[in-house]
Amino acid sequence: MTLSVAISHAQGGFTLDAAFECGAGVTALFGRSGAGKTTLINAIAGLAQPREGRIVFDGETLFDSARGINVRAGLRRFGYVFQEGRLFPHLTVRQNLTYSHWFDRTLYSETDLAHVVELLGIGELLQRRPAQLSGGEKQRVAIGRALLAKPRLLLLDEPLASLDAPRKEEILRYLRVLRDDTRIPMVYVSHAVEEVLQLADHVVLLAAGRVAASGDVAQLMGRPDLMPSGGLFEGGAVIEAHVAGIDAEDGLAMLAFDGGTLTVGNFGAQMGERVRVRIRAREVSLALAPPQKISIQNILRGTITAIDAQQGSNVTVTLSAGAAVLRARVTRRAAGQLALAPGMPVYALIKAVSLDRHGGLIK
């Protein structure tokens, strides 16, 4: 599947001028509020008509201003999960779930309904009205409703934004199951790094209505140059690893990746499970020799590939450890004292406790 979007749109003082392509898996449209994410996803859905451009899905032109083509939302077969659920208040949960079948009887399937109900754990709710549901339940029903329209692509516009932290976790868990179970390609709008890291395969970075960068999540989300002053998240590196060992006695998990092994507090890991770990640059120290008698559990060997000195008194040192990339932010003075230079072998020191769930260890 390929979705290719190239549109421009003006609204008030804001101009959106974005072009990107995405394929199978989960593509995150990532950027701060006002970057044009929602305008973009609404244009893909057919809810907003851009001033000009083209939107093509698998060779089918859905919008083309030059040729006057604009396929209406209902015929695009894209599911849409909104931030606030938008369940129909006059219908029961069951009727909400099967709403799309009123317009296309061929979509109706009792097995599909049973499957989606089980997948999302909403069996108990079928006879209720939306007014009697909690925020998390509403969002699960909204996801189910979109799925039962058998979408070719699922659009999600900050589906967790109106939920509290525990509900966020809950819905994220369902979204991960969905991603792995249904294999429906998704476009996921978010301004939260954690969500993007947990769900997405690709990311399209939007800033002020333009695509600032796009690519693989692990490569892109670590690059500090992409948002130096953005404050969207602190720069660092994202490492793809798998759970290679669990020390039940000490409550630790060992994560193997191309550049070595990371020891972290056990987060309920399963052996062999794939995880992404975000390591903030400011939590990485550097040493020229492997230190002795030190509490730090993670000492990784790498080679300096670049030193960027744009951040005032600090420098960001990029190192490669195997195929993986790590970043360390140290003071300019420290870099001078150690005479750091590209090509030098160094040891990166990372405290195991800095990699807890909130510190950036991502399941």
Next chain:
Amino acid sequence: MLSREEIDIILLSLKVALWSVAISLPFALLLAHVLARHEFPGKSLLDAIVHLPLVLPPVVVGYALLLLLGRRGPLGGLLEEWFGIVIAFRWTGAAVACAVMGLPLMVRAMRLSIEAIDPKLDAAARTLGAGRIGVFLTVTLPLALPGIITGVLLSFARSLGEFGATITFVSSIPGETQTLPLAIYALTQVPGGDDAALRLCVLSVLLSLGALLVSEVLVRRASRRVLGYDAVGRD
């Protein structure tokens, strides 16, 4: 208890009121939807025209209908020529007069309830395959149902009491166009008709009261069905 004439008057009044509602309902729904959901040049003018019957002297409305829909009127002539329909000085004309007089009340109630529906629900429906008509039938109509019922019953009650436009347009012909208020007026104009007029007045009060009570019950039931809770009395 009730005389033959009194029963006939009530049945005629009910017939006229029911038909007036039937005539105005589709127009009112369309107008309410257009006014609630669309922006276009001349919207305030349309809004003002819809409200005219509420502020004009009813006799003006009746006279305008006579000029327009009378046998010699531009529309009335066409109706007779093409469909063989004559409504001037017939009970059907009374229904049309009541429909026009009740229209603003109906549109107002329906427009308010359509405006209260979150347009984001329309967008959600569209992503699930609904077209314009689909959205109207499955989202707008059911969610606006309490307002639609209110509008229908208000205009029904208004029709039961319509006097000025009716008497001007279709006159007061016993058994054909003489509805309850017209009959009361006629009785008060003849010596010794006071008792009979008073009886009809009481009947009129009972009928209108009944209509309003039925409306209340229906709206409550509809909002419970539609929203899962009782919306009456809430803002």
